[in-house]
Amino acid sequence: MSLVLHNSLTGKKEPFEPLDPNRVTMYVCGPTVYNYIHLGNGRSATVFDLLYRVLKELYPTVEFARNFTDVDDKINAAAAELNAEISVITDKYIAAYDEDMAALGNLEPTLKPKATEHIGDIISTIEALIERGHAYASEGHVLFAVDSMADYGKLSKRNIDDMIAGARVEVASYKKNPMDFVLWKPSTDDLPGWDSPWGRGRPGWHIECTAMIQKHLGETIDIHGGGSDLLFPHHENELAQGTCCSDHSGGYAKYWVHNAMLDIEGEKMSKSLGNFIVLRDMLAEQPHELVRVALLSAHYRSNMNWSEQLIHQSRSLLDRIYTIKRDSADIAATPVENFIELPFAQMLLDDLNTPKAFAVLHELTNQFFKAENAEQQAKLKGEIEAICNFLNIAQLEPNAWFQGQVSEGDISAEEVEALIEERKQAKKNKDFARADAIREELAARGVQIKDTREGTLWSREG
Numbered sequence: 001m002s003l004v005l006h007n008s009l010t011g012k013k014e015p016f017e018p019l020d021p022n023r024v025t026m027y028v029c030g031p032t033v034y035n036y037i038h039l040g041n042g043r044s045a046t047v048f049d050l051l052y053r054v055l056k057e058l059y060p061t062v063e064f065a066r067n068f069t070d071v072d073d074k075i076n077a078a079a080a081e082l083n084a085e086i087s088v089i090t091d092k093y094i095a096a097y098d099e100d101m102a103a104l105g106n107l108e109p110t111l112k113p114k115a116t117e118h119i120g121d122i123i124s125t126i127e128a129l130i131e132r133g134h135a136y137a138s139e140g141h142v143l144f145a146v147d148s149m150a151d152y153g154k155l156s157k158r159n160i161d162d163m164i165a166g167a168r169v170e171v172a173s174y175k176k177n178p179m180d181f182v183l184w185k186p187s188t189d190d191l192p193g194w195d196s197p198w199g200r201g202r203p204g205w206h207i208e209c210t211a212m213i214q215k216h217l218g219e220t221i222d223i224h225g226g227g228s229d230l231l232f233p234h235h236e237n238e239l240a241q242g243t244c245c246s247d248h249s250g251g252y253a254k255y256w257v258h259n260a261m262l263d264i265e266g267e268k269m270s271k272s273l274g275n276f277i278v279l280r281d282m283l284a285e286q287p288h289e290l291v292r293v294a295l296l297s298a299h300y301r302s303n304m305n306w307s308e309q310l311i312h313q314s315r316s317l318l319d320r321i322y323t324i325k326r327d328s329a330d331i332a333a334t335p336v337e338n339f340i341e342l343p344f345a346q347m348l349l350d351d352l353n354t355p356k357a358f359a360v361l362h363e364l365t366n367q368f369f370k371a372e373n374a375e376q377q378a379k380l381k382g383e384i385e386a387i388c389n390f391l392n393i394a395q396l397e398p399n400a401w402f403q404g405q406v407s408e409g410d411i412s413a414e415e416v417e418a419l420i421e422e423r424k425q426a427k428k429n430k431d432f433a434r435a436d437a438i439r440e441e442l443a444a445r446g447v448q449i450k451d452t453r454e455g456t457l458w459s460r461e462g
């Protein structure tokens, strides 16, 4: 069975057939680097990390580019506030983004292009659009002429007249049609700018992605991804630019993949509702792999509801896996021969069906607990390990997991160890009343203990 993906362009699930199976290309729109990213951005990045991992299982080479938008009016405003160069802002938040990705356990993309390092490519792409009659210069700006493209709106399924009637479009003297969008705009002396055939200025938002794709990945790429909030105008405009800038017939991207948004306890996340969650705050509060499991647990095309219950469920799945890992240390896992043939992987091949895939993983842990002999356990352990390695979860030592989840007011690890030592001595001295009292005291303080041949193991209650 091969990969099936939902294509936003056709609105259907389709078999994934790359243009060149020896070099699969994927581009995902990255962050505008002027602040820390929120939990919803973390979800999007983790969904595409999963897709990248699936593609890498199937194809020998996957070129995955994710850009940094490092020139933008919001960045300019943040820099102006500090009276600093924009690089002071962008360097800081690029580093923060990379740290957040590593904390989430996401792989590095093969390419991380920055807009400011592609100004020459952006200018050439704009020149090609002008030459081909799809863009025009006006009052220091260059605009894409939406009327020049017969099927503008086909990705987001909008038509130009409805857009003008319904949307708050910016009517400006330099635009021929109010829907025309900016490819290049003039910069005053106090703003970052580059010399161009249209005077000193800076790129509009959409053009950088098109220019970087053409430069690094090719005229037609296999997969273009991002959040569903980018469908319009960003991806629609990218598609227009990428289709019109040359004669290629393959289109701009074969498959458009969009992840849905993230709600908090059933409500849209927004600063005005006071429920806005910065990703790194959540990563400071919860184990990183718990956040990763939670972000992957909903189907990527469904809105995800971030809730206490979701955190609880994710912890419970990891607890089960770590329990197996801890209690089966003496069982050698049977290696998995072909990962992609596992039922877990088959669920992912069906348009990244993570809810079903996680259900398979959960069922494997059930089977392990019910297994009747070591051979069955070895096989199940092998499968569970292969899945966890693929997902990049449950990579800690079991004790680090069970003992590491400390919240405020919790008993410290040192104190637990001291009490366990005291209990050991009490048992040695046949003072069983004291030994039991220590067990009860630990239980009352949220710590479970278990006596094994290797000594007493302990864990905190989730």
Ligand SMILES: [Zn+2]
Pocket (backbone or CB within 6 Å): 028, 029, 030, 209, 234, 238
């Ligand atoms: Zn983009």
